[in-house]
Ligand SMILES: Nc1nc2c(c(=O)[nH]1)N[C@H]1C(S)=C(S)[C@@H](COP(=O)(O)O)O[C@H]1N2
């Protein structure tokens with residue numbers, strides 16, 4: 658009876674453990690569009706970074722956000738993973754992000770913003786993948802419509818588009 662329970666407990670434990678493992682970072686099969694570096698506990702490369710292709714990002718906690726922005730006319734529909742779900746999957750261990758664009762623009766973004774707001778890495782605009790010419794492949798989008806107080810220069814500066822990398826500082 659006792660031995661039986663122990664065996665059950667161990668196999669239950671192993672099942673929980675392996676399902677946690679399965680939730681950990683997969684490996685990109687498509688083109689890598691985002692690299693996360695720095696203070697993270699889950700990595701998928703030899704040099705301890707976390708690389709993502711489009712599919713891996715779309716497998717995170719994805720929402721759509723309808724909003725205007727200071728750089729666009731009218732309301733558009735954006736889709737992409739919540740920043741906090743990206744931070745969870747890489748096991749981000751610090752409170753500031755250095756967000757880096759393809760054109761070498763960069764900005765520091767407090768991790769707290771991702772908990773205070775439904776901040777997404779927008780990948781699609783009005784149902785179409787965002788190209789580099791159109792703020793893609795990833796645009797750190799604050800919900801300006803939902804939270805009008807975000808419409809200020811500090812937040813504008815954090816609204817990095819054409820993102821290629823995020824360092825957890
Ligand atoms: N990739 C990228 N993102 C960026 C910028 C940029 O130059 N490149 N400029 C930032 C700043 S400082 C502001 S205020 C807004 C708007 O920039 P713009 O209106 O000068 O284009 O985008 C932000 N995101």
Ligand SMILES: [Mo]
Nearest residue numbers: 810813814815
């Ligand atoms: Mo700016």
